[in-house]
Amino acid sequence: MxxxxxxxxxxxxxxxxxxxxxxxxxxxxxxxxxxxxxxxxxxxxxxxxxxxxxxxxxxxxxxxxxxxxxxxxxxxxxxxxxxxxxxxxxxxxxxxxxxxxxxxxxxxxxxxxxxxxxxxxxxxxxxxxxxxxxxxxxxxxxxxxxxxxxxxxxxxxxxxxxxxxxxxxxxxxxxxxxxxxxxxPETAVTIVVSGLNDAEAAEAMAAALAMSVEVSGAAHLPESVVHKFAGAGLPGGPATVLRLEGLTPSVEVRTERLLAEMGRRGEVTVLETAGSDQLWRDIRDVKPFADGSMKPVWRVSVAPSVGHQLVAALRLKTGVNAFYDWQGGLVWLCMEADPEADLIRQYIKALGGGHATLVRADAAIRTSVPVFExxxxxxxxxxxxxxxxxxxxxxxxxxxxxxxx
Incomplete structure (x- = not known):
């Protein structure tokens, strides 16, 4: 052969x-x-x-x-x-x-x-x-x-x-x-909390997950990426998004409870089924970084409470864009130039552990850098x-x- x-x-x-x-x-x-x-x-x-x-x-x-x-x-x-x-x-x-x-x-x-x-x-x-x-x-x-x-x-x-x-x-x-x-699910809606910074969003998502409302999606879209989700009908500025799914009467009750809690943290709006579905497809498929380039993209898994700390530390050292899924426990990173594998993994270890997978890079980088943790x-x-x-x-x-x- x-x-x-x-x-x-x-x-x-x-x-x-x-x-x-x-x-x-x-x-x-x-x-x-x-x-x-x-x-x-x-x-x-x-x-x-x-x-x-x-x-x-x-x-x-x-x-x-x-x-x-x-x-x-x-x-x-x-x-x-x-x-x-x-x-x-x-x-x-x-x-x-x-x-x-x-x-x-x-x-x-x-x-x-x-x-x-x-x-x-x-x-x-x-x-x-x-x-x-x-x-x-x-x-x-x-x-x-x-x-x-x-x-x-x-x-x-x-x-x-x-x-x-x-x-x-x-x-x-x-x-x-x-x-x-x-x-x-019969119904899906997304509660959007506007204006939170990364640290505030991590606290808000943790609070939502601690409630008995069965959140099926929790993500934070900083201002640097939120415009990429224009088709979903998000308001301007950073958006912390929380999805509820299930039978319509149940979703209605849970939505009211979650709105009451999140309303104390920022301005809240609700995306109904069509907008909600579009938003989560875009989050799922990493739309902000699907730009036709070969800029290195990392999929990083850490404790939800420290994801924003990882991003903040990286921003002091290198050019990086980011957004968060899985309550902040999944961090998508797009690097401006060098993949910075050693730096990313050093910070992850310092923050209590996790793993980083290099999802996108050219073949030369993928040959020289450990792609999987x-x-x-x-x-x-x-x-x-x-x-x-x-x-x-x-x-x-x-x-x-x-x-x-």
Missing amino acids: SATDIQYPETEAEVARIVTEAHAAKHPVEIRGNGTKLSFGRPVQSAATLSLARLSGITNYDPAELVMAARAGTPLAEIEAALDANNQMLTFEPVDYRPLLGSTGEPTIGGVFAANISGPRRLLAGAARDSLLGVRFVNGTGEIVKSGGRVMKNVTGLDLVKLLAGSWGTLGVLCEVIFKVLPR PQPKPLEALARRIKDQFDPGGVLNPGRMTETM
């Missing part, structure tokens, strides 16, 4: 054959769905490419059971269309990285779980891996492995299922995923042992996550 080879298996057995041959020949293989996240992570050092784009189709869906199974290459749009027809949804609100990365093609359901992609609703519903019930995959020697099941209480090998989520194709080639879904030596050794068990020949997506993995 040459470096330009792309193989498109249509069955699980074909996937197993391709990987078996690659393992025997010691030829590394790049694993991809439709390629929408190729520039996320380190450049893969591969001899050929295996695309799952043709391993597609929903294999089982019973709306009454709130469970769906689909082959890994099934377009996310197809999944969402089937769910929409039954007034259901994916709980974890996966990010569409195409605007930020400038990529094309259709995201796949296998790619969503392989990258463990989660959006604003993670605050309430958990990450993508928390919805994953079962997988079928091919390991690095070409063996077909099944783990998990269709009902959470009957799942066996649950840790293995969770391990595959977020492994970026370095442990196995996902062929089929089984996941839970939920009914779509470096692990302490014991965890790094454990990850190495796991990789050796799943992919002893190191043929699956080598170099995608670290220089040696």
